[in-house]
Amino acid sequence: KAGVTQTPRYLIKTRGQQVTLSCSPISGHRSVSWYQQTPGQGLQFLFEYFSETQRNKGNFPGRFSGRQFSNSRSEMNVSTLELGDSALYLCASSPGTGGEFYGYTFGSGTRLTVV
């Protein structure tokens, strides 16, 4: 059974650019959540998608957006990159909405560096 796949693994972007990260959840899982991990702020929730609808959103500016496709694959986009966006971005899938009830299976993450 394939795990959660995140691409790319590493990314270097210039301030002001935009970036798109991709996540393929475990087959059959319909919920995808995104987290940002930094040394200073730890793991912070970005948003959750379930059946192509955003179900939950964290406290991030509108530069952070996402979407989910009919096959449950998800993308997140960050526009007008800032140096502070440098982080490990983690995608997590679960069978139903809310990792609270089912637990998450995480991908290996995308390491984004903004220079």
Added chain:
Amino acid sequence: SQQGEEDPQALSIQEGENATMNCSYKTSINNLQWYRQNSGRGLVHLILIRSNEREKHSGRLRVTLDTSKKSSSLLITASRAADTASYFCATGDTGRRALTFGSGTRLQVQP
């Protein structure tokens, strides 16, 4: 904001010893979960304990939950060098559903 706070922030032990890490949280929960993260990688789900449970075991892991004190502990028995990782507790605020992670405990097991 972080719901859970782990204690200690860092822990260094010898192989074969037990490791105990604690988690405190602020609001009412339905369950509490523990995850492990090896350096720079994704998190791995270890165990989930429901609010009506007091103790749960999984292999060398033992988790306790005290909802009156809003705290949980994770015990790893007979630790191995491969247990070296960061450990996070996670809870979901009632109604919010998304998991909120604590700041983590960095465990170093010396061979």
